[in-house]
Amino acid sequence: MFESAELGHKIKKSLYEQEVPTLREDLLNTQTELAKSARFPVIILIGGLDGAGRGATVNLLNEWMDPRHIQTHAMGEPSDEELDRPMMWRFWRALPPKGKIGLFLGSWYTWPILNRVNGVTKEADLEQSMERAKRLEKMLVDEGALVIKFWLHLSKEQQEKRLKSLEKNPLTRWKVTDRDWKRHKAYDKFQEVHENVIRHTSTAEAPWLIVEGADAHYRNLTIGKVILKAIQDRLEQDKTPPPKVLAPPLMPSIDNLHLLKTLDMTQAIDKDKFKLKLEKYQGKLNSLTRDPKFKYLSVIGVFEGNDAAGKGGSIRRITGALDARFYQVIPIAAPTEEERAQPYLWRFWRHLPRKGRVTIFDRSWYGRVLVERVEGFCAEADWMRAYSEINDFEAQMVRHNLLVVKFWLAITKDEQLRRFEDRQKTGFKSFKITEEDWRNREKWEQYEHAVCDMVDRTSTMLAPWTLVEANDKNFARLKVLKTLCEQIEAKLEALREEGVDYLDKPKKHR
Structure with a gap:
């Protein structure tokens, strides 16, 4: 599943610098049209491995787009208030309204994955969490939301190289923690759980898009262009009235029994x-x-x-x-x-x-x-x-x-x-x-x-x-x-x- 994300995609700096201004302008114009129409919300999940550039991607998208119409949520350890309520409560509260973009660094997948890798839960618990995630995303799409899910991938060797590079530089050393190295040692286990989750939750309504995270230029252009096209296509699609969806009938009473009577x-x-x-x-x-x-x-x-x-x-x-x-x-x-x-x-x-x-x-x-x-x-x-x-x-x-x-x-x-x-x-x-x-x-x-x-x-x-x-x-x-x-x-x-x-x-x- 992750093989295509380990092909060593690279974008030359000159080409990157040539394409970015046009991409940024198009993103801003499309975001403005989205805000004015207020017809649907956009929900973007940024998932992936440590060191693959998730935080940098979130920062870049905030830099490239109008911050007035984008809401960023870094979903870390749940607070006591959040633990007091069902897991999905914290995400429901953070959903963007129509016309806005919600950017999630960490999502409803994060804790089920970590709990499974760390042995806190069993395989059956993970499967239940995946089913809940799929039902949530289908409901959001049925309610009109555009859901875009990115998974940023690195090979084990690339991750180790990335962590060492950050650790070596005094200006970026703070980005690497003992937790990062601990997770690197559990790379194979993470890979197994990640592949299971992505395979079962990449649906027609909300497919996962796997992006190689080693080259920042390739990663940035790929994600920016995918977001741009997805929003543009949806704006164009909304100009045409959707066909009427016919629901199957409820089972009629054949014995004239009436509950209230x-x-x-x-x-x-x-x-x-x-x-x-x-x-x-x-x-x-x-x-x-x-x-x-x-x-x-x-x-x-x-x-x-x-x-x-x-x-x-x-x-x-x-x-x-x-x-x-x-x-x-x-x-x-x-x-x-x-x-x-x-x-x-x-x-x-x-x-x-x-x-x-x-x-x-x-x-x-x-x-x-x-x-x-x-x-x-x-x-x-x-x-x-x-x-x-x-x-x-x-x-x-x-x-x-x-x-x-x-x-x-x-x-x-x-x-x-x-x-x-x-x-x-x-x-x-x-x-x-x-x-x-x-x-x-x-x-x-x-x-x-x-x-x-x-x-x-x-x-x-x-x-x-x-x-x-x-x-x-x-x-x-x-x-x-x-x-x-x-x-x-x-x-x-x-x-x-x-x-x-x-x-x-x-x-x-x-």
Whole structure:
């Protein structure tokens, strides 16, 4: 695989100096056009061996292009804040918006490779990391990003020569560390893992481009020209409307079973019993979040439901039991301009809590397969692929000890009408009812169909849905509190069973 990168490519200095001015001018002009159009982001990964010129390449690209429209991220050792969250969190936060270029020195491949070479993880762990990387890149491309991946290669002999040359010069000696020589000794192991990773993650959406790093002139011109052509081709391609992508249909019901219609909507609880139960479960929730082991856990509460189903009231019964310093409620409305410039899941990734915290989403990432689907705000292919993207997102959270508890609050169509009319009549409730609520009601059956599909395709063992019969608000509030307590209690018990050693030792990202 690396043979073509060891052919000894060289560019004469005179030719290099002749070509660079034109290349720089073209890059700047193309970058300006990209920024003005703001149609897609460009994500460039610079990977490769120590001594192959990764840092020099990043510096050069910043010199050749307009720094106002390029964001450089050197992804070194993750901080405590980053270790508190799933591995991909730090990369999602760094993604460039449409019209910008994100330059990554170190990426989602770096730590899986290092952990495998150093024996921290097994081959199966590396394979899982590669699959996650491929799914991330496919999602980014599907969301419109241009992903360019460079791998800078050196032979073992070239690497040793490069390190010795840097070490010999007093001005560059600081660039070579004991870690570099240690990695050089493990060159063959690195080569084996690198080849495995590149072979399995060079996809049609985001292929790896292997560049020989020994000759700086060749390396610089090659990378500069590849970036230029890739952006120019994409800008030209975007001038022509893409063909409509037809998604395969969801499996239709052939027995007329309807998930929501199986719920017993007559369930209710009297006021006195409600007050006693409320005090019981709020006290239990408070006690669970003060458990010494809760600091190793994060909780994500997801609230979806029909308009006027009582999501806000249920959320307030939860927050009333929690320490205000350790929870956050995220109300989700239509995306802002900043959020529209990023992939769909970006605005949810950015709000993931640290360990020992609770974050509640009042509406969530499921808007893509509900509102956006029914109202036609996104293409069919986009909401169809969202099911697997959402399942992957939640799996990454659960893998990192984020407990995901999802509630769908259901009411009948008649009960919704009663609540709508009550809101219109009551002054302090009138702000809760809008024209949009009435319009959504006209599509009741379409929303029901979308909800059934959503639950069917995203209620997983890792993050199951809890359907809440919410015609009686007090019954719904107790069911939500009880379910949340049970799931937190079960997760804390699972952590205890894994042992004190597991809890006390920080884990590298895998």
